Amino acid sequence: MSTTATTIGPAVVGSMIxxxxxxxxxxxxxxxxRRFPGDRSVIQILVAAVMMLTFAHIICIMYWTWTLTxxxxxxxxxxxxxxxxxxxxxxxxxxxxxxVQMFFIHRLFKFSGSKTIAAFCGILxxxxxxxxxxxxxxxxxxxxxxxxxxxxxxLTILTLVAAAVCDLVTTIGLVYFVQRERRRTKVxxxxxxxxxxxxxxxxxxxxxxxxxxxxxxxxxTMRTTFLWTAIYDVLADVYTNSLLAALNSRKTTCIRxxxxxxxxxxxxxxxxxxxxxx
Numbered sequence: 001m002s003t004t005a006t007t008i009g010p011a012v013v014g015s016m017i018x019x020x021x022x023x024x025x026x027x028x029x030x031x032x033x034r035r036f037p038g039d040r041s042v043i044q045i046l047v048a049a050v051m052m053l054t055f056a057h058i059i060c061i062m063y064w065t066w067t068l069t070x071x072x073x074x075x076x077x078x079x080x081x082x083x084x085x086x087x088x089x090x091x092x093x094x095x096x097x098x099x100v101q102m103f104f105i106h107r108l109f110k111f112s113g114s115k116t117i118a119a120f121c122g123i124l125x126x127x128x129x130x131x132x133x134x135x136x137x138x139x140x141x142x143x144x145x146x147x148x149x150x151x152x153x154x155l156t157i158l159t160l161v162a163a164a165v166c167d168l169v170t171t172i173g174l175v176y177f178v179q180r181e182r183r184r185t186k187v188x189x190x191x192x193x194x195x196x197x198x199x200x201x202x203x204x205x206x207x208x209x210x211x212x213x214x215x216x217x218x219x220x221t222m223r224t225t226f227l228w229t230a231i232y233d234v235l236a237d238v239y240t241n242s243l244l245a246a247l248n249s250r251k252t253t254c255i256r257x258x259x260x261x262x263x264x265x266x267x268x269x270x271x272x273x274x275x276x277x278x
Contacts, residue, residue: 014233021237131159171205
């Protein structure tokens with residue numbers, strides 16, 4: 001396989017997919033603020049912060065792709081994954097993932113009431129953030145010292161594994177505790193709501209966790225190429241769209257004259273009088 005196919009090619013493909021997902025998140029953001037203007041300020045600020053970070057992330061990807069395809073095309077031997085724009089992107093991605101993970105961890109805590117599970121997931125998320133920040137700080141030095149590029153491979157793998165495990169545990173936890181509450185009542189309407197919540201948890205959680213797993217697989221097997229960066233480039237956008245999809249999928253219904261909203265957290269007491277916890 002040619003050098004171009006394993007360097008510039010994956011970078012271009014990754015930037016194209018990331019741009020498409022950024023467009024999707026922009027539309028979802030517009031839908032969110034139009035549909036839920038009365039949401040708590042902290043959630044609205046969270047959405048705004050995640051979108052600003054995602055915007056910075058896409059700019060870094062575009063600049064890095066420009067550097068590979070235009071500025072560096074005359075010197076293909078000098079093409080490297082390490083650059084200032086790439087380092088900034090390495091910082092943006094864990095910031096976005098951590099904010100989104102904290103949202104879902106909070107939701108898991110509301111369902112389960114378990115501080116232990118929430119703390120475990122929180123530690124994994126923070127570990128991913130700190131490890132990636134350390135990795136990014138050292139990346140510039142690796143750009144000028146290519147013999148040391150593999151020195152931080154263990155840290156990169158550790159941070160990716162922490163993010164994937166956090167997403168998997170959060171998803172499995174949400175599914176388990178939602179289904180637990182489903183089994184506590186025989187009201188069919190609540191069964192339907194629980195099934196819908198389970199589907200949402202699986203869709204949003206598996207999208208992020210499987211993306212992280214794919215990055216790990218490609219990084220471990222083909223780390224000397226840029227193939228793994230194609231997936232890593234879209235990782236932040238996957239997290240952003242997962243958050244917005246979770247927020248926009250909320251609906252309001254009634255069960256025996258009781259108002260039920262799919263919000264940030266829910267009262268997990270069984271029975272038809274399910275109340276919003278916000």
